Amino acid sequence: MHTTNFRRARLLVILLTVFALFTAACGDDDDTTEADSGSDSTAASAAEEEPAEEEPAEEEPAEEESALEGSIAVSGSSTVFPIVQKQAEEFAAANPGVAISVDGPGSGDGAALFCDGEIPIGNASRAYKDSELETCAANGIEFIEIRRGIDGISVITSANNNAVECVSFSQIYALLSEEATGFDSWADANALLAEMGSTAGELPDASLDIFGPGEESGTFDSFGEIVIEAVAKGKTGLDSEAREFVQTIRPDYTSSGNDNVIIEGIASSDTSFGWVGFAFAKEAEEAGEAKLLGVAYEDGGDCVVPTPETIASAEFPIARFLYTYVNPAMAESDPAVAAFVDYMMSDAGLESVTAVGYIDLAEADQELAQSVWANRITGRSFSG
Amino acid sequence: MRGDVFDPSSLQKQPGADRSGQAFFGLISLAVLAAFVMVGAVFWDVVQGSWDISTSRMWGFVSTSFVSNPDEAGVAQGIRGSLIIAGIVILSFPIGIGAAVYLEEYATDSWTTRLIQVTVRNLAGVPSIVYGLLGLAVFVQTLKGLTGGDSVISGALTLAILVLPIVIITSAEAIRAVPGSYRDGAYGLGATQWETIRTQVLPAAMPGILTGTVLSIARALGEAAPLLVVGAAGYYTTGNNDFLEQMRGAFTALPMNIATFTKEPAAIWRGHAAAASLVLLVLVFLINLVAIIGRARIAKRLGR
Structure with missing residues (x-):
């Protein structure tokens, strides 16, 4: 009887330890999200202050930004993935309410998702092919073509x-x-x-x-x-x-x-x-x-x-040039998407291009890309 | 133990009389050694590769998300995803064990039964990527309204289907190994078929069934290919999404973390891949440990 009780107690202890580890792992995650958002919000306010000081023209009120909600899915080129990942991290730090997912299966896979209307933003390490854009046209999906860097x-x-x-x-x-x-x-x-x-x-x-x-x-x-x-x-x-x-x-x-x-x-x-x-x-x-x-x-x-x-x-x-394609209808209906592309094309966002090892566009190209996005010009703006 | 059974090594041996037997013994010893060396090499490789991370910031590594700064990046989202997947995969166990009980205890030996058994065996051998395609068609696309598309629910349900044949086969083997005399004894005492299965067959088969379920959880935790097809994300944040929305939103798992780390350009990420592998190994080991303890406990209770 004694031994049985002892064994039961020991088993209980082991099970509890494992359970504690499980919950610790899960709880940790939550902690970090909180810790993240905590440290993020300081980073965010710093990030917000900087451009505000440098460029008063491109202002985005802090309260409005942090209230932004929604979810953004980005997919496409694995080459462009690190740039967008870094931009997404910075954007999420300033907008903790927005859920972003970034994936890099390949330019062609991203084009297929984009032209099926599954994702608002598609990345490519080449311009979308005519055959890919035919799918877009067949599905009634327009696109804004932005050139964003050189590799x-x-x-x-x-x-x-x-x-x-x-x-x-x-x-x-x-x-x-x-x-x-x-x-x-x-x-x-x-x-x-x-x-x-x-x-x-x-x-x-x-x-x-x-x-x-x-x-x-x-x-x-x-x-x-x-x-x-x-x-x-x-x-x-x-x-x-x-x-x-x-x-x-x-x-x-x-x-x-x-x-x-x-x-x-x-x-x-x-x-x-x-x-x-x-x-x-x-x-x-x-x-x-x-x-x-x-x-x-x-x-x-x-x-x-x-x-x-x-x-x-x-x-x-x-x-070769690296591209991002944005679905204008989705950017209009979802302010989170528009805000994220705004951030990508801002001076702070563009720093990610060189930070992860790629090369900035020439200034004229950069300005054209920014104006294509600002004016929501659809169609092939660069690769035509 | 040795006393009650015949021990072949106690026999008087004529020198040179059993050459082929000795050669066979040498070969199987080598096989055991090879298995140990291989497992050891994998373990050594993972430990050595992850040395920098595991000695400096292992806790940070398991508690932070994947970010682009290698000094801060971790696998918390992967651990979370893998644990949720393990939790959902467990749902396939009652179904699998139920199917095994039916096949072994209730089904008559007809050609349909045999067809089902052959099919289940074949399904266990189907490459995991094929299950990924099935999951893509069924859970991601057709049932998008329920699963939310590329979500952890879709991934976990895909893996649950992937391990179902393994659960059925191992459970069926365990049930088949229960001696017929157990059943005869129960029937002789007037038990119904259900009572016989519940009180005799299932408890006796439980250690074997547990082994199968543990193997299948380990398998589900290690799979990357189906998750790639179902659409595990490289990087994601959850924003203000509540738990239910997160379950239906972007996800990742430890094998995906490992795959993402190996694709990064800088050499430092290889340490992350090794450290994530170590975390996965430890996780599988912990789950195995729980099941081994459970199995030993049941075996002991039955032995009494």
């Missing part, structure tokens, strides 16, 4: 690769276009380069291990458009009349939707080759996992290494 796409190899420092567009084409399907050595591309009439140098005889983003990625689309299509259309000085070029990327390489997996692949082989967004490439270079190659637009042209400066000035030739 360079870096061409990378292993940090241990000393044989290559710079590649030209035609060399990239000879290594990565569909015509290069089956090439498993860098030198395999030399015959193709000669046939293309390229004067870029010979590539070394070394195993070619390619890692890059998959087809669902905006980085894949942009890279194909900017590099492979430019070469195919003769924009880089090759005679596109003389022979037929393809406009697509070869299918036989290791692809991943997770950029860090691409970086790991690049680091795993001394003679690897691939491409990834600049923010990831820069981190990988600092960690000693990858080397950022210089890129020359034309054969024999200047070899430019991507840096925030060369990307912003467009000297580095592989850069």
Whole structure:
């Protein structure tokens, strides 16, 4: 009898401990939300004061802001995700009554949700395609197109690769276009380069291990458009009349939707080759996992290494614009949505673009983007 | 214990008479060692990766939400989501155990019964992403009015369906393992079928049933693919939403936190992924512990 009671008591204690842990975990969450909103409100008032001091023109009364309620769903590009996450954090700090969710499944997925009227705000690391906007039109959904930043796409190899420092567009084409399907050595591309009439140098005889983003990625689309299509259309000085070029990327390489997996692949082989967004490439270079190659637009042209400066000035030739699409009907009916986009386009909100590793638009573009939003101009304002 | 059963190692052995037996013993010892090494390697990897976080701010890590500043980011929302999911997945246990009782105790051995059994077995082997698609079609889209769309309810119900076949199979195995003499004895004393099941079969099968339910909760806690399809959010705030609205609003879970951390550019986030994995391991371990204690208790009570 004694032992049974003792066992019961012990079991009770264990169960209670576990229960306490459970509730502690849940209770904690609530505590933090409160603590968050507590610290947030101080941060918020600080954030509110700052722009008010700097720019009295863009005022938003504090009481009105904190009374704002509603919920906002944002989805789309994983590249744009960190920018919007940071903006959402700051916005939520100033507006604790608003529930925001931000997701980054991919530009195309975001476009599908946006054009089905599921979300008021869609992000993309490329402009929405005509085919995607046809769905919007079919569903009677209008869109405001805002350009919000620049992202360079870096061409990378292993940090241990000393044989290559710079590649030209035609060399990239000879290594990565569909015509290069089956090439498993860098030198395999030399015959193709000669046939293309390229004067870029010979590539070394070394195993070619390619890692890059998959087809669902905006980085894949942009890279194909900017590099492979430019070469195919003769924009880089090759005679596109003389022979037929393809406009697509070869299918036989290791692809991943997770950029860090691409970086790991690049680091795993001394003679690897691939491409990834600049923010990831820069981190990988600092960690000693990858080397950022210089890129020359034309054969024999200047070899430019991507840096925030060369990307912003467009000297580095592989850069793309980041976009946000807003549903004007939803922005009108839900003041929380409009207030969030207002914050995104404010000077304080725009600081997030560089804070997470991307590059600001040129001033003229920035002003155009702000006026497109302020005047709710629908249709393709930038990508048309 | 050793005294009452035959112990093969007590036999006198002719040297070299049992070579193949000894080779087999060596192989299975290696298999056990390999299993231990693998589990140890996973654990070591997670502990080592999360060392910076777990030694400096583990408490902060489990009590704050995912924010963009890596020094403040945590997994509180993920823990909360995973606990809610575990709570809702438990709803599938009565259904699963009920189905197992029907299949083992009531159903006659007809071709429909066999068809159902084969189907349940096959369902247990269906990849989890397929359940994610089912959840997307049924809970997120068709039942949007009830679940709120991409919500923790949709995610948890999807996982509840995912573990249902596992619960049915393990419960059925446990019920089948109850000796027929238990039933015969109960019937002999005049018990009805329901009384026999309630007082003899289910209590005797309970340890096995518990094992199955624990495995299925661990499985549900670790799944990321169905939640990705159902639409777990990378980042969210709850605003002024009350509990019910939060249940129907944006959500995340620990595996989603881990996936989000591994996609961040800065290397520091890999430590977060490891620390979140550690939290998940500890959570699963705690739940297992509760069930193991419960199982031992029931087994002891039955043994008396």
